[in-house]
Amino acid sequence: MIFKKHFEKRRGIFVTKPSLPPAEEYMEYVRRIFDNGILTNMGPMHEEFREKLSDYLDADICIPTCNGHMALEMTIQAMGLKGEVITTPFTFASTTHAIVRNGCTPVFCDIREEDCTMDAEKIEELITDKTVAIVPVHVYGLPCNVDRIAEIAKKHNLKVIYDAAHAFGVKVGRKSISQFGDASMISFHATKAFQTIEGGCTVVHDKDLAMRIYHLINFGIMSEETVASVGANAKMNEFEAAMGICSLNHxxxxxxxxxxxxxxxxxxxxxxxxxxxxxxxxxxxxxxxxxxxxxxxxxxxxxxxxxxxxxxxxxxxxxxxxxxxxxxxxxxxxxxxxxxxxxxxxxxxxxxxxxxxxxxxxxxxxxxxxxxxxxxx
Ligand SMILES: Cc1ncc(COP(=O)(O)O)c(C=O)c1O
Structure with missing residues (x-):
């Protein structure tokens, strides 16, 4: 019983607790999954969720995944980035791990005291001829200075991938948080403001990039006889998608x-x-x-x-x-x-x-x- 510790139930008030929809509402969707007999691999529930999610986030292209981390990791991989990536150390392990697991080198930029997001005024001094991207975090759902970061990225021809794990539903002015940068990853982990049990998504604006991510999250499989990239399994299953539809309702x-x-x-x-x-x-x-x-x-x-x-x-x-x-x-x-x-x-x-x-x-x-x-x- 080496993992017993994880299942011990402590009493008290914890930092977070999942927001659950009414059980009967979820069961209705589960019934549909049983009727269809399709459990995963971009089934009907996944497609319904993807459409509703894209609408809600006002997202060009939204790709649901098994969790936020894989969405970030696969997005970096799909961009083919190799080199230095300017990022923040004031974040969850996932942000830095996703960069390092892609063979890139994180270069840590300091944060602003006021909101703990990456200090955009300190980015340029970290740029070298090896810099390929910026990975800022909308930490606590507080948006980074998206306009200034866009300006710097454009000037130095860098990709911007936002870790928006905390920022579901956040807007800057009238714009959904998912519209900034080349891509944004959002986490739908059970502990997040919006949850699908485990889950997440990447939002992108470029069709070719979207197709590369779509294949990467399914082992790089293009067709029955063609595997074109070294992908992984990062698909969202039907039960998670059903939870996503219910969570969106509430x-x-x-x-x-x-x-x-x-x-x-x-x-x-x-x-x-x-x-x-x-x-x-x-x-x-x-x-x-x-x-x-x-x-x-x-x-x-x-x-x-x-x-x-x-x-x-x-x-x-x-x-x-x-x-x-x-x-x-x-x-x-x-x-x-x-x-x-x-x-x-x-x-x-x-x-x-x-x-x-x-x-x-x-x-x-x-x-x-x-x-x-x-x-x-
Ligand atoms: C800032 C940040 N990035 C990435 C992740 C990874 O998301 P997930 O747990 O859905 O893989 C999390 C949280 O869990 C997070 O807090």
Whole structure:
């Protein structure tokens, strides 16, 4: 029983919890899958989901996948990128792994303190004759400075692939987040604001690129007798697609509930000296309230983030240190010699705590968490 630890059920309030549609609604779709007898390989449920998803995201071309990570990895592979990729270390392991697993070298760019996204003003100094792409992250669903990044990419002829894992449903002005860059990957993992159990997608604007990704996610198979690229299996199955259709039906309700929780935390905590809430870089951003990050300044509070984290855990509230450690200091990358001077990211990763936020969390529970934090500090 080496994996027993993973299945132990702890009690308490966790950082997230899946937003589930009504069981009967999902079962209706499951019944259709049983009637069709098609479980995977771009079946009817997959196609229905793909169309609805493309509509919702206002996406040119949207390709569902088995998870967000494979969408990112396959998109980089489909672009045939080899060389240096400018990216952020203030992210989940997946972003950096997708670059490295493609044989590219990550070059770490620092972040902006205000919103923790890649500092666009620091990109150009990292560009060399080996640079092929920029992989920024809309971290916590807060958009990167997409216009400035587009300008730099155009000037230096670089591809831009957004890790939009957190940004389902986010808009910049009237534009869906998926419309920026050459491609965007979105995660539909069970813990995300929008979920398909496991799942994700890549959104692209170029038909040839889309076809290459479409083949790569199915082993590179072009036809019964032709395998043209070294692909993998990254297809979304019918049960995940069905969950996606149901989740889409309820997504706006989920966002509304999350917003209420977000506003509770903001009202109760953001005015306390030493506690800071990141802000989107422009006023006209439509947020999805996927995460509730707060930064705790130990100099002002006289207590560091870990003390607050431990105090909450003692009271069965399990916040998370997203993102600590930085991917640039992961054990697996320690001896690789990847470059990056990232003091702002280092400071942010030591001060951040993401608090529980999900559509089933009650305002009373959020207020209780605020009370605990006030008591602790
Ligand atoms: C920033 C970021 N990128 C990529 C991923 C990978 O997505 P997935 O878990 O769907 O593979 C995640 C999350 O899980 C993430 O948080």
């Amino acid at each position: 997504f706006e309700e989920y966002v509304a509930s999350r917003k209420e929780i977000f506003e509770t935390y903001r009202r109760e905590l953001s005015e306390i000296p030493g506690i800071r809430l990141p802000q989107p870089y422009r006023q006209d951003v439509t947020m999805n309230y996927a995460y509730m990050p707060l930064f705790f300044d130990p100099k002002v509070l006289g207590k560091d983030r870990d003390k607050i984290y431990n105090y909450l855990a003692l009271h069965k509230v399990y916040a998370r240190k997203y993102f600590y450690p930085l991917t640039s200091s992961f054990e697996c990358y320690r001896d690789k010699g990847f470059s990056g001077y990232v003091p702002v990211a280092e400071k942010a990763s030591k001060e951040v705590l993401t608090l529980p936020i999900y559509s089933d969390l009650t305002v009373e529970e959020a207020a209780h968490i605020c009370d605990l934090i006030r008591k602790c500090i």
